[in-house]
Amino acid sequence: MVAQRRRGGRPAAARKGQWTAEEDEVLRRHVREHGPREWSSIEARGLLPRNGKSCRLRWVNKLQPGLRTGCKFTQEEERMVIEMQAKVGNKWALISKQLTGRTDNDVKNFWSTRKKKLARMSKAAAPAPPPSRRRSSSSSRALPSTPTESCSLMKDPFQESSSSYHVGESSHQACTAMENQLTTDAQSPGRLPAYECSLGLPAPESLTGLPAPESPSWPSSGELALVPAAECMRNPAPLMLYPAASGDMASADHSGYGDELACLQPVLEFQPIQPYGLEDDMVFDELSPATLDFFDQPPPPPPLIKW
DNA sequence: AAAGGGTCCAACCGCACCGTG
DNA sequence: CCACGGTGCGGTTGGACCCTT
Numbered sequence: 001m002v003a004q005r006r007r008g009g010r011p012a013a014a015r016k017g018q019w020t021a022e023e024d025e026v027l028r029r030h031v032r033e034h035g036p037r038e039w040s041s042i043e044a045r046g047l048l049p050r051n052g053k054s055c056r057l058r059w060v061n062k063l064q065p066g067l068r069t070g071c072k073f074t075q076e077e078e079r080m081v082i083e084m085q086a087k088v089g090n091k092w093a094l095i096s097k098q099l100t101g102r103t104d105n106d107v108k109n110f111w112s113t114r115k116k117k118l119a120r121m122s123k124a125a126a127p128a129p130p131p132s133r134r135r136s137s138s139s140s141r142a143l144p145s146t147p148t149e150s151c152s153l154m155k156d157p158f159q160e161s162s163s164s165y166h167v168g169e170s171s172h173q174a175c176t177a178m179e180n181q182l183t184t185d186a187q188s189p190g191r192l193p194a195y196e197c198s199l200g201l202p203a204p205e206s207l208t209g210l211p212a213p214e215s216p217s218w219p220s221s222g223e224l225a226l227v228p229a230a231e232c233m234r235n236p237a238p239l240m241l242y243p244a245a246s247g248d249m250a251s252a253d254h255s256g257y258g259d260e261l262a263c264l265q266p267v268l269e270f271q272p273i274q275p276y277g278l279e280d281d282m283v284f285d286e287l288s289p290a291t292l293d294f295f296d297q298p299p300p301p302p303p304l305i306k307w
Numbered sequence: 308a309a310a311g312g313g314t315c316c317a318a319c320c321g322c323a324c325c326g327t328g
Numbered sequence: 329c330c331a332c333g334g335t336g337c338g339g340t341t342g343g344a345c346c347c348t349t
Contacts, residue, residue, distance in 0.1 A: 017317095017318080018318080018343095019317090039335075040335090053335080053336095056334095056335070057318065057319080060336095072315095092337075093337060104338080105316080105317075106316085108339080109317085112340090113315065113316090117313090117314085
């Protein structure tokens, strides 16, 4: 360490790269003596050839007690991150405060990985031929699979009637790609009856069991609630995709909104929709018969996709 | 068994904010 | 008010590891 200092007391150029156990120990000792502050003094006093920022980062992300490094995000943690990201945006530090033992870096990495994965799925879906309204039964593996993507799926309660999804075409394609992957997963025979896609719309609390985000754009009714793209961008939150029989909703009048939706980032996330039933006070008074069937199905087992 | 591609995650970078002199 | 140093935060990168083919 000291040997790395230049003559004259000026610290050598700060070292970069992986930390050694010795460096960690020096950093721990510094924190024991001074608390988690005065990071710059570590370099200034020649304790470590690391700049203050690097020291702070090392402490925050790896050395401070109580961290849950090395274990994957639980479903609950993932749900919280997704939920909070929809509410507050990329405020990783804020989000991480809600997750015991997780750092902003952890959350950021989790989200980044997830985003890349979904972008790839979306891209893989993009060149697909124009989507037919009927669901493909292709068993070809459209997308790569990794252990962390292994899924178990609820049985399709709609049988062949759930042959289409009402969503912008690009999103439809992404859904199809996702579905292809899921349905061909050896561990996961079955199909997803519906997806929840984070395109920009909040899902009703009555459906998700989760509090709806406060939003002036909260749709009051409609089978597929749509808002203009600009509002979607301002207010990213889950959008519900409802399955329906072939054709019926294709004609559904999304008057004027289809184009806006189609231009959105196709699909940001997929999750199986939580089981739910129709509530008396629901405002879905214009549901198609097929969609009503959907809600009439007995609740499937709880969720299932592990990202 | 090897190559290629994907995932994970530690660490760096640049910028913004804040307190202090 | 301003300059400056320290700190915090979000975005990005690079490498190790893992999985699939």
